[in-house]
Amino acid sequence: MSTSVSNPATSGVQTDWQGWYAARRSRVDQAISEHLSAEKGRLASHSRLPEAVQYSLGKGGKRLRPVLILECCHVCGGSDEAALPAAIAMECVHTFSLIHDDLPAMDDDDLRRGQATNHKVFGEALAILAGDWLMTDAFVVLSSDKIRAELSTKLVSALSQGTLGMIAGQAADVEGESLPGSPELVEYIHAHKTTRLLETCCQMGALCANADEQQVAALRRFGQHLGLAFQISDDLLDYGGSTAALGKRVRKDAEASKQTFPSVFGIEQSRVRARQETEAAVAALGPFGERADRLRGLAQYVITRDR
């Protein structure tokens, strides 16, 4: 492992980084809460749709994607204010993907973030619609006239293309369940299902700061490697984690014969690959020097987390 990788789990910066992350997460929670309040008027809908949306978007989660957007914006010299609409839009898309993935026809999960999944509480029809609503709302947020048109269009393009990639990955994941384990297929699924949106976070954060093309490209590379490290570590957590810590069912991928890194490459090789991807992610941050230390910490967090 490269010596340039400082591991927040073992180094002296751990407490600092954790405190920083908690503060960032709470900034995101606050912005999402304000967004939901502002949306209440729009949501007046003669149905429980507002509750279903609030239930999944309002509550917890790691807020990894919005935090990543804010920090990539900072690294390129931008402010929280410049990046918050993109951060909210991204969390809307992420939440939509979780609600739809949890549906009985997809992964059929009863538990998410330690609470009952959306369709268990509101029924399948409303869960489908809450997902659709969140996905659409992301584009309402990005097309606000508070964002200048050139930036708005770039953000819409980045988010919509990233989301298409995620959906294509999800489709391959669902259909891969009936296929024998395949290195090519699992690489495709992992490069899309999780990675495309994490790459998009980095891209959007940089765009919000008016970063130059080299900076955008460097942060996208960071996001690609980070995304792969994240998904492989997710696979490993599903193998070895606990439902109590994760707030979702474990070993469900193996039960569903999912195409995962451990099932195709073995646990040890998956650990090595996750570490390699983390190093590659950190390497991509070279041009940003010390300014990117929080992102380096985030890359370490992704593979050392227990949930």
Add this chain to the structure above:
Amino acid sequence: MSTSVSNPATSGVQTDWQGWYAARRSRVDQAISEHLSAEKGRLASHSRLPEAVQYSLGKGGKRLRPVLILECCHVCGGSDEAALPAAIAMECVHTFSLIHDDLPAMDDDDLRRGQATNHKVFGEALAILAGDWLMTDAFVVLSSDKIRAELSTKLVSALSQGTLGMIAGQAADVEGESLPGSPELVEYIHAHKTTRLLETCCQMGALCANADEQQVAALRRFGQHLGLAFQISDDLLDYGGSTAALGKRVRKDAEASKQTFPSVFGIEQSRVRARQETEAAVAALGPFGERADRLRGLAQYVITRDR
């Protein structure tokens, strides 16, 4: 009925108008087919997602919404080329809404446009994802760098807000099934479920032509009344139409205890209201003079159609 309304079903313009509509529909079919070909690369996805998307977007339907966009653009002096991206994006959103509405958890329909519904052919998981994909693709289309940024942002804003309205209407529709018939609720559902997107078509068509605010407002009013007339006539067709003509199951709304105009206001009053809304739609076209004759024909078609 106002004498300013010329009915293509009874007047000499009928054949002309039908020929015009068929040609417009075929222009839209061609554009969608080109779009699907161009998307094939993006859709290379290790799954049947491309087939599922092609199956529902590629085939038929009336293409009413795209034709409406093209014509509203023309009426304001714009070209087909200026309006086609908006027309394609709108048909993507409309198709997404049909695929999700047909799901077992929603309206549970086996037949759409005379063929098996998406989930009957590809399964529920892929149908959910094909809907998600189409919805997202609409925003990829609208954020293309071929559209100038100011227009792109306005179109994204219009389409995303219209779609939120449609989803809110659909949620009220689904939840209304367990409630007693209510004039207030059925008005809300009809003003949102179908009407919001038809209003959005008119708005987007006008925006593509750089129309002034008065023109946009007049066409939106046209779309609102047209949408209501369309939905009421849809309710009436469900009561009195045939599965063979409609290409979808009939009398399903009554079976599902849906909140419909005929069930709440009676058939006769619903017919009167559909006619009134058509007249109001036509009245909104006043400022455009003869240029809007095709739109007048379209308003008549909406309430005289048998499918």
